[in-house]
Structures are given as structure tokens and as C-alpha cells.
Amino acid sequence: xxxxxxxxxxxxxxxxxxxxxxxxxxxxxxxxxxxxxxxxxxxxxxxxxxxxxxxxxxxxxxxxxxxxxxxxxxxxxxxxxxxxxxxxxxxxxxxxxxxxxxxxxxxxxxxxxxxxxxxxxxxxxxxxxxxxxxxxxxxxxxxxxxxxxxxxxxxxxxxxxxxxxxxxxxxxxxxxxxxxxxxxxxxxxxxxxxxxxxxxxxxxxxxxxxxxxxxxxxxxxxxxxxxxxxxxxxxxxxxxxxxxxxxxxxxxxxxxxxxxxxxxxxxxxxxxxxxxxxxxxxxxxxxxxxxxxxxxxxxxxxxxxxxxxxxxxxxxxxxxxxxxxxxxxxxxxxxxxxxxxxxxxxxxxxxxxxxxxxxxxxxxxxxxxxxxxxxxxxxxxxxxxxxxxxxxxxxxxxxxxxxxxxxxxxxxxxxxxxxxxxxxxxxxxx
Numbered sequence: 001x002x003x004x005x006x007x008x009x010x011x012x013x014x015x016x017x018x019x020x021x022x023x024x025x026x027x028x029x030x031x032x033x034x035x036x037x038x039x040x041x042x043x044x045x046x047x048x049x050x051x052x053x054x055x056x057x058x059x060x061x062x063x064x065x066x067x068x069x070x071x072x073x074x075x076x077x078x079x080x081x082x083x084x085x086x087x088x089x090x091x092x093x094x095x096x097x098x099x100x101x102x103x104x105x106x107x108x109x110x111x112x113x114x115x116x117x118x119x120x121x122x123x124x125x126x127x128x129x130x131x132x133x134x135x136x137x138x139x140x141x142x143x144x145x146x147x148x149x150x151x152x153x154x155x156x157x158x159x160x161x162x163x164x165x166x167x168x169x170x171x172x173x174x175x176x177x178x179x180x181x182x183x184x185x186x187x188x189x190x191x192x193x194x195x196x197x198x199x200x201x202x203x204x205x206x207x208x209x210x211x212x213x214x215x216x217x218x219x220x221x222x223x224x225x226x227x228x229x230x231x232x233x234x235x236x237x238x239x240x241x242x243x244x245x246x247x248x249x250x251x252x253x254x255x256x257x258x259x260x261x262x263x264x265x266x267x268x269x270x271x272x273x274x275x276x277x278x279x280x281x282x283x284x285x286x287x288x289x290x291x292x293x294x295x296x297x298x299x300x301x302x303x304x305x306x307x308x309x310x311x312x313x314x315x316x317x318x319x320x321x322x323x324x325x326x327x328x329x330x331x332x333x334x335x336x337x338x339x340x341x342x343x344x345x346x347x348x349x350x351x352x353x354x355x356x357x358x359x360x361x362x363x364x365x366x367x368x369x370x371x372x373x374x375x376x377x378x379x380x381x382x383x384x385x386x387x388x389x390x391x392x393x394x395x396x397x398x399x400x401x402x403x404x405x406x407x408x409x410x411x412x413x414x415x416x417x418x419x420x421x422x423x424x425x426x427x428x429x430x
Contacts, residue, residue, distance in 0.1 A: 004019040005017060015034070015038070017031060017238045018030040022054075025059060025061065028051045029413045034081045035374075041415070048425075052232065052237070053240070053400075053401065053404065053406075055232070056070070056093070056400070057070065057090060057229060058393070059231075059316045060310055060311075062308070062310040062311045062312050063313060064313060067317065068093070069086065069089060069090060069229060070089050070090070072089070074226065074316050077089075078222050078226055078320045079222075081095075082193075082221060083225050084101070084105055088100070088101065090229055090323065090392045090393055091162060091399060096354055100253070108163055110190070111163055111164045111371055113171065113187065113188060114142060115142070118141065121138060122134065123179070125137075127182050128180065129179065130180070130380060131179075131180050131381055132176075132261040132383050133261075134176040135172055135384055135387060136254050136257040139250055139253055139257060140250060140251055142164075146160075146164060149161040149249075152246055152249070158399055161249040162249065162315055162395045162399070165249065165250065165253060165391060166395070169186055169387070169388050170188070170194065170197060170198035170201060170388060171201060173385070173388055174201035177384070186201040192212070195224065196212045213332075215332060216332065216376075219324070219328045219371060219375060222324060223321075223371065223389065224385075225389070226389070227385075227390050229297075229390070229392070229396065230393065234335060235390065236256065236259040236397050238259040240410070241255075244401065244407060244408065244409045245410075252394070252398050256387075260386060264388075266386040267369045267382075268305065268381050269366075269369035269372065269383070269386065270364040270379045270380070270383060271304040271305075272304045272305040272342075272365055272369040272370070273369045273370075273379045273382070273390075274421060276342055280337050280338055290303060290345060291352055295352075303345075305362055306349060306355065306360045306361065306363065311363070315362075317364040318362050318364045318367055321367035321371065325371055327372055328375075329371075332374055338373065339373070354404060359405055368382070368385075368386075
């Protein structure tokens with residue numbers, strides 16, 4: 001905070017609001033005393049113009065298409081780092097050296113198992129249960145095994161919780177998938193790295209030897225990094241909101257998973273695939289007809305995977321995936337009509353003035369859904385994969401919030417528009 005102020009006039013009252021300066025980005029107007037002084041509140045549906053915290057984790061410039069974690073560009077991290085390096089960076093503020101990374105990887109590998117009692121938990125769900133429902137429930141459930149780590153003010157407990165959450169997420173995700181498919185669960189293997197281990201638990205069958213393709217493992221590593229954190233989005237806000245009540249880290253992350261499941265948030269990549277299926281299966285639809293429908297103001301149809309709430313330029317994560325996707329698809333050798341339609345749709349949109357003028361470029365959900373499908377993941381697992389990648393960001397945001405002396409329990413205000421005062425009418429007289 002600096003000595004700079006902004007003046008706000010309400011009727012005959014004048015207030016001086018402190019200006020909170022960032023290291024980069026938008027200034028903030030400090031309005032925390034507004035209601036106490038004037039009795040008024042601000043009105044900001046969706047909190048699109050409200051900063052609820054100061055954060056040093058992630059910086060986004062939507063106008064210029066910039067995304068950085070702790071000062072490092074997402075392009076550099078995605079192309080040069082391993083996912084667990086980025087997780088360490090988000091939590092501790094610096095990239096690890098070789099010894100720190102070895103200890104970090106070893107700690108996570110050592111906690112990949114979940115308690116054997118959890119098998120009965122997974123078995124209790126119906127076979128057609130969505131993996132995201134199982135994942136959110138299981139994340140909350142494992143907190144019951146680690147009650148000694150629930151204190152947000154205990155630094156060691158927070159780190160131990162973080163290690164266990166990052167370690168167990170691939171196991172929970174893979175078991176959620178295996179349950180939904182009616183297949184036997186696979187246990188983690190300590191000789192495999194984080195991504196390889198997840199792929200093993202997902203696709204290994206006891207009837208045959210399954211080898212992890214390094215091309216697929218590298219592609220998934222990049223996808224996890226691209227989803228690792230994205231500032232104060234809906235699911236992160238939920239993690240912080242639940243955590244502001246001093247709820248434990250496991251429960252707070254479970255809330256984030258539930259929020260991510262929504263089709264306007266993490267579920268968008270699955271909707272991209274559903275849209276592409278519609279084009280392939282309907283002989284009257286093609287890329288051009290979908291473009292025309294998206295431009296028609298009288299048609300409720302929305303072109304999924306294009307445009308972004310924050311980015312008013314290219315999504316930098318999408319740029320990474322766009323250049324990466326062709327190599328991955330060529331190496332994997334996938335032949336899929338949905339992928340061909342996706343390429344046609346992408347080219348049509350990028351050359352259409354309507355989309356260019358409105359800066360409706362393909363976003364990360366468009367490309368991630370295509371690549372997830374090419375790598376062999378069913379569409380119901382797409383948001384689960386997003387969750388695995390996002391866990392380090394949720395943990396880092398929760399940790400930062402609990403360490404911030406300015407943190408208060410989240411309690412938004414409202415503008416009441418209901419009935420003012422009414423007399424009670426007895427049931428017999430209604």
C-alpha cells in the first residue's frame with residue numbers, strides 16, 4: 001500500500017480510498033472501509049472487478065496473452081520443466097535445485113498409496129458414477145485418515161498435507177476411472193515417475209503387460225503444467241473461500257474439484273468433444289455450418305473452446321498446445337474423424353472476420369480435449385485430468401491465504417431486493 005489515494009463521492013460524502021499497487025498489473029482501490037463509513041457496498045456480480053487478495057503466485061495479462069507463475073512464463077515452464085518442478089515452484093516460490101527436487105519427488109512417490117479401506121469407499125459408488133463425483137468425494141474422505149495435519153497454522157502439517165494430496169491425486173483419479181469401467185484397481189509403482197505412474201494405474205490390465213509410451217507421458221506432463229494454476233478463477237476462489245473458514249486442505253481442495261466440474265469451468269474441454277461428435281454424426285453439420293450458427297444472434301448454439309473470460313487475445317496455453325498437438329498426434333498415429341473436424345473448425349474460425357474482430361481464438365479447452373482424446377482418455381476423464389494438474393495451484397493458493405494476515409472469512413454482501421416487511425398469516429387463514 002502507498003500514499004496514493006482515489007476520491008469517491010457519494011451524495012455529499014467524499015471518501016479517500018487507498019490505492020494498492022501491484023508489482024505489475026492493475027492498481028486496486030481499497031474499499032474495505034466503505035460499508036462502515038457510508039453503509040453502502042459495491043455491486044459486482046461474479047466479482048469480475050473485485051480483487052479479494054494480494055497474491056505472488058500467478059500473473060495474467062489477458063489483453064496481451066501473458067501467463068506467468070512466480071515470474072516464469074508458461075511457455076518456458078511447459079516446454080522445459082517437469083510437472084513436479086512446477087508444483088514445487090508454486091508452493092515454495094522458487095524452482096528446486098537437484099537435491100530439493102530429488103527429495104520432493106521421493107516424498108511424493110512415497111505417499112502415492114491410499115489406505116486399503118478406501119477400496120470399500122470406491123466400491124460403494126454405482127458403476128456409472130462420474131469420475132469427478134468420485135474424485136471430489138474421495139479427496140474429502142482421505143482427510144479422515146490425516147486429522148493430525150488439519151491445522152492450517154502448523155507449517156509442517158500443511159506441507160505434509162500438500163505432499164499427500166499431490167501424491168494421491170493420480171491414484172484417486174485412476175481408481176475413479178477403473179470403478180466407472182468396472183475394472184480392477186492398479187496400485188502405484190515407485191519405480192515410475194509421477195506421470196508414468198498415473199498412466200500405468202489408468203491403463204494397465206492384469207491380463208497383459210502394459211508399457212507406458214514416453215511420448216504420451218511427455219504430452220500429459222505438458223498438459224498438467226498448463227493447468228497447474230490460473231489465478232483467482234472459480235475453483236480457486238472456492239478453495240480459498242472454504243479455506244477461509246479454517247477448513248482443512250483436503251476439504252478445501254475437494255470444494256475446488258466440485259467447482260471445476262461445471263461445464264463453464266473445467267468441464268468445457270469435454271463439451272468441445274461433444275460438439276465435435278455432433279458435427280461428425282450429423283450429416284447436415286460441418287465446420288462451416290457450426291461457424292454460421294455461432295454467428296447467428298438468434299441461435300442459442302455456442303462454439304465451445306473459443307474465447308476466454310480473461311484472455312482478450314490468444315490464450316498462451318492454447319498456443320503451446322497448438323504447436324505441440326500436431327507433433328503429438330503424428331507420433332501417436334491417431335486416426336480420428338473428430339480430430340480432423342477440429343482442425344477444420346480451428347482453421348475456419350481463425351480465418352473468419354467475425355471471430356478475428358471479437359478475438360474469439362481457440363482456448364486451452366479446445367486443444368486439451370483433442371489431445372486428451374488422442375492419448376486414449378475417455379471424455380469423462382478430461383476434467384479429472386484438469387484436476388490433477390490444478391491441485392498444486394489450489395494448494396499454493398490455500399497456503400498463501402492461510403499465511404496472509406489480511407485474510408478474513410469470506411463473507412460477500414448483497415443488495416436485497418425482496419419483500420420489505422410482511423405480517424404472518426396463520427395456516428388456517430391462508
